[in-house]
Amino acid sequence: MLGVQQTIPSKRPPVGPDPDPVLPEAQALLDKVSAYLKPEEVHQLEVAYHFAARAHHGQFRKSGEPYITHPVAVAGILSEWFLDSQALCAALMHDVMEDTGVTKLEIAEQFGKQVADLVDGLSKLERLEFQTKEDAQAENFRKMLLAMARDIRVILIKLADRLHNMRTLEAMNPEKQKRIARETMEIYAPIANRIGLNAVYQELEDLGFQYVYPHRYQVLAKAMRVARGNRREVVGKIMDAVRGKLSESGVEALVSGREKHLFSIYRKMQEKHLTFSQVLDIYGLRVIVKDVPSCYLTLGMLHGLYKPIPGKFKDYIAIPKANGYQSLHTTLFGPYGTPLEVQIRTQDMHKVAEAGVASHWMYKSGNVSINEVQQKTHQWLKSLLEIQSESGDSVEFLEHIKVDLFPDEVYVFTPKGKIMAMPQGATAVDFAYAVHTDIGNRCIAAKINYELMPLRTILRNGDRVEIITASTAKPNPSWLNFVATGKARSHIRHFFKTMRYEESVALGERMLSQSLHALKTDHVELSDALWEGMLKESGDKSRQEILSDIGLGKRLPVVVARRLLQLSGQMPVEAQKPGAITIYGTEGMAVQFANCCSPIPGDPIIGMVKKGQGLIVHTHDCPVLRKSRPDPEKMLDVQWDPAVKRMFDVAVKVLAVHERGALAQIAATIADEAANIQNVHMEDEQAQTAYSVLNFTLQVENRQHLARVMKSLRQLQVVVRINRMRTPG
Known part of the structure; x- marks a missing residue:
């Protein structure tokens, strides 16, 4: 095709x-x-x-x-x-x-x-x-x-x-x-x-x-042809020994040699830094028996014939792989001191292992294991549809799916004992989203094997995982740096897209209202008919889309306000100075506080509408804002809500005496004043051996709170000088 x-x-x-x-x-x-x-x-x-x-x-x-x-x-x-x-x-x-x-x-x-x-x-x-x-x-x-x-x-x-x-x-x-x-x-x-x-x-x-690595392929293929003849005799002797042991115990079995395909040999050489001869020194056998009890009986006999290598046993019969694969895997110390990898499975398991979901057509669908394969495939396809419905575009969808396609699996348990297959490198957050989207969105911590662990903890085989949630919790953007599954990644991104959209709609409504009042003193009734006319003209799907664009800075509120007034039959009067938009500090992603000046409640502030980002709040005297000379129409009057309740980042530089315990005294004083140290680093001042320059990013409630912290720090004998910086350290 x-x-x-x-x-x-x-x-x-x-x-x-x-x-x-x-x-x-x-x-x-x-x-x-x-x-x-x-x-x-x-x-x-x-x-x-x-x-x-x-x-x-x-x-x-x-x-x-x-x-x-x-x-x-x-x-x-x-x-x-x-x-x-x-x-x-x-x-x-x-x-x-x-x-x-x-x-x-x-x-x-x-x-x-x-x-x-x-x-x-x-x-x-x-x-x-x-x-x-x-x-x-x-x-x-x-x-x-x-x-x-x-x-x-x-x-x-x-x-x-x-x-x-x-x-x-x-x-x-x-x-x-x-x-x-x-x-x-x-x-x-x-x-x-x-x-x-x-x-x-x-x-x-x-x-x-x-075709991707033609030279490497040719070299390996040639080496494989040479080695195949040398291995035939050794593999034959091992197979005879295994057949003899099983025959003595009355177990009917089909024993065959198993050769790795070329790319798996190449991948093993790359991942484990092995030479070709080291990879090929591992012999492979497959034993097919009549039923499940015979699988475990065969395993015991083989462990009696050759010693098993500790930690190299996997039971995929009790816990099948996500694609329905079932077998017992064990690695033994074979004759001549070489490792021997053995797969033990029934005939039905072998059919599924070779044909997977196609085995539904190859064999009668009355087979239980084949039905399970179909069920698991159906669940996987459902999860793909879920991811696709939340992905913004096809490239993003493909990125999520590539992560999930076939990672090595880790098997973990829920508190009720249900087994869940997770990809290698999956974290507690991935597990939370695998259980349910709401659990993922509200998770705050995890208990792994009954111990409280961070959400970024990587899961291991056999872990018992319990997720702790809170009704007020929400995803953290930093989770995207460590999640390993496409499902978790797409849900987190979808949450922030939705939240940003809702917040930008709310902000856009406030900005439009402010512009309407500045253009017309009378109350303007924004009826459904008026909005329909606006949508017909602009080609947008909904009023929320227009409001979101205003909130994200893609449209100027005064332009939309003028057009709405014209459609209502009222001519805009000369623009008055619009009232200030109140900043509550809880607006989320629609309102951002500029890093260049780090405004905190109590600072005189001004807002700038930036395309695609929404409203950026600066201090009145921000040098970066002054230098950029923004369009006056994109500037908005903003004011702090008197009852704003949250912590804000602020940068403080401290020149302190270079002596033992100085940092501890400063940190203790900051804590006593109910402020929080978000970040601290020391400048490399080689010429000034008697003093240290410490840059703190503190979290304070407002300007008065910062003043109290700085006053207490100035009273310390180890502090020589302290001042607020306009950029977080």
């Missing part, structure tokens, strides 16, 4: 007989699916083939083959997973809407709504709609995931499509090879892993590795 593989412009499919006979590949496909599809379904597939062949007539791939060979190959891959006729028909026609003149309606009329929906879900959007390739890729990916949430077959067809394109990538130029391969490794391979398609995941990674 990569448009780059098409060389001839699209055409309307001709009506009438097929221009070419049925391709041998297509005939092989029809013969293959007749083994599991009904005759009428095979006939429908043949009709779909002819439809696609007509649509793609005259189109060729870069390799020179007729374009129809690509959709036939994609359907062939899906037939290996025993997908139904609707999915196979959609696979054959997956490019007709995008590359030819065929419409969704035509497909629906001939093949039914479900097939048409599948084809539509697979069709890319026009690239011309986007300014950058990143935007196009992100929007295409978002659309695919939304279609996938409605029907899981969309992603199975998409993965088969990408797999065939990767298998035939050699026809592309090196630049396109690298771009497509990188996208495959970043997005499509992790999705295949996330839904349990292990074989597809490994092949996509190896093919991507081959």
Whole structure:
């Protein structure tokens, strides 16, 4: 489905007989699916083939083959997973809407709504709609995931499509090879892993590795071919020993050697700084038994045959992975002193491990573990929809999803004993949002294994996590620096976007009211009809949008006020001096206090409306504001609310005697005056050995409070000089 593989412009499919006979590949496909599809379904597939062949007539791939060979190959891959006729028909026609003149309606009329929906879900959007390739890729990916949430077959067809394109990538130029391969490794391979398609995941990674790092791939592939012959004898002896031990104990088992794929070897070398020979010195075995009790029985026998390496045992049967994978993993000290990695699983577990969510079509859906895979995949897709509804744009959505696609998992417990899988590096905040959005938004602390811990604490396997909440709590922007899941990140960003919008609407309302009173002394009734006229003229969706723009400095309140008066039939009179806007200190993100002068209650203040930021409050004598010469229309009179109750940052510089205990005396005095030290640092004064310059950022209630603190500090013998700075230290 990569448009780059098409060389001839699209055409309307001709009506009438097929221009070419049925391709041998297509005939092989029809013969293959007749083994599991009904005759009428095979006939429908043949009709779909002819439809696609007509649509793609005259189109060729870069390799020179007729374009129809690509959709036939994609359907062939899906037939290996025993997908139904609707999915196979959609696979054959997956490019007709995008590359030819065929419409969704035509497909629906001939093949039914479900097939048409599948084809539509697979069709890319026009690239011309986007300014950058990143935007196009992100929007295409978002659309695919939304279609996938409605029907899981969309992603199975998409993965088969990408797999065939990767298998035939050699026809592309090196630049396109690298771009497509990188996208495959970043997005499509992790999705295949996330839904349990292990074989597809490994092949996509190896093919991507081959084109992204061609030299490294060739070196490793050559070394692997040489080593394979040397290992065969050793692996054979180990397998014979294991089979003998299990046979003695009466356990029926299928024992096979397991070879790592090339990219996993490369990744292990990179992550653990190992040489190729060190990675290859680890032998792998897979033991498949009849039932779950036999898995644990086999584990005990193998631990009796070879000593287990402590800390290298994982029970994915009791606690399955997020993609439904189940197995016992253990690492043993094998013969010749080499580590031996063993996977023990049942036949059903092996089916799920190899085919994941596709196992629903490959095997009877009465299987409990297969149903669980579907359920987990459905939950994951639901979480994607939740993230997408809160993400501002496609690129942001893609950023969130990339984080979640396939990290290594950590398993933690809720206070009630429920197991939750979290990605490696997840914190208590990630856990809180995984439980519920409201828990995340209101969390203030966490108890991990019954001990109070900071919210940024990274979770480890087996932790028992309890989140402590408060009804007045809200997210902190600093959480974005340490959260590890896309869900937590998108919820935090959504909260602040919503809060900022609400605050800017409230501020915009106050600023508009102030401007209206300055233009007209009479009371102005802003009726719904008046606002509707304003919205019709401006093209905005709601009055809240206009008020938010005023609050964020994107529109001048006086301009909106004049237009509203004109629409009401009243002519604006000469502008009077508007009344001052009261600053309560609780406005949140819509009102900001300038860092250049750090105003506190009691300081004479002035407001400046800055585009995209809202109202910035400065002191009257702020040198930075004076130097910037702002537009007078963007300046507003503001005043402190007499009852303002909160702490404000203020910078204070102290010249103190350089002696033991000086800092302790200063800190104790500040604390005695009920002020808080937010930050302190010492200037490097090498020439002045007798004195130290200390820069404090203090939190005080108002100017009078600051005066009390400074007066008490001046009384200390260790303080030589103290003054307020205009910038926090």
